[in-house]
Amino acid sequence: MTKKNLLSTWILLIALTLLVVFFSLFFDGENYLATIILLISALKFLAISFYFMEMKKAHVFWKTTIIVFLLLFIGIVLIIS
């Protein structure tokens, strides 16, 4: 991964973190809040695994496994809550 890619990923992660906190503060109590927070967090999770951990270069098996885990986790939490 190039240094420029890593820097862009870091900026994106900081922006998404602040965005998720903004949503939780200003849309507290809304029905869709949990969905938005979890989806943004899923994006951050993928950014770290694909860019910082270089999963982007890994075999499709590993990429699929991490995405399936994330979809299952977010899906189950959303269904329950």
Add this chain to the structure above:
Amino acid sequence: MNKNLVKNMYYPPGGILMWIVIFLELITFGMALVAMAAYSKDEPEVFHNSRLLLNTTYGTINTLFLITSGFFMALSVRYLKDGNAKKSSLYLKLTMLGGLLFLILKTIEYNAKIDAGLTLEYNTFFSFYWMLTLFHVIHVLVGLVILTIVYFDLKKKKEQTNLDDFEASAAFWHMCDLIWLLLFPIIYLIF
């Protein structure tokens, strides 16, 4: 299947053993968080009021510390691959600093919770809060020990440092980020 595909499948960045550990950890924390979400259905008000007792600012700053620390770790790996051990070492130190700052802020947060009487036995929400965050803190501590060992190895061997070991240590450190990215929204923001 061609030879490269087979090789890539058995050699994810950081090594297959590290990724088995990472998935086991993610599944463990994931199941605990799913259990937390399930328990919240029985006591929605308790979970909501307890969540409001947490300091979201501390949680957010700690998220920024870990993300920035992960960024420095990725840069450290990049520089080592480029054969620049000096810069790799500098970014590795910054990575560890990020981890230390995370632990310092977590200690401040824990002290405030203990002073307010919000301990493990206070209610179901705080039982989950303490167990999950403390288990994560243990991982950060282990990660810091691993990075310290890698740092001294890098200092001694410079460019001859084993890249596979270095990448495996980096993968462990990023795993701490990943776990926190699951904990933070659910514990601090959702209920």
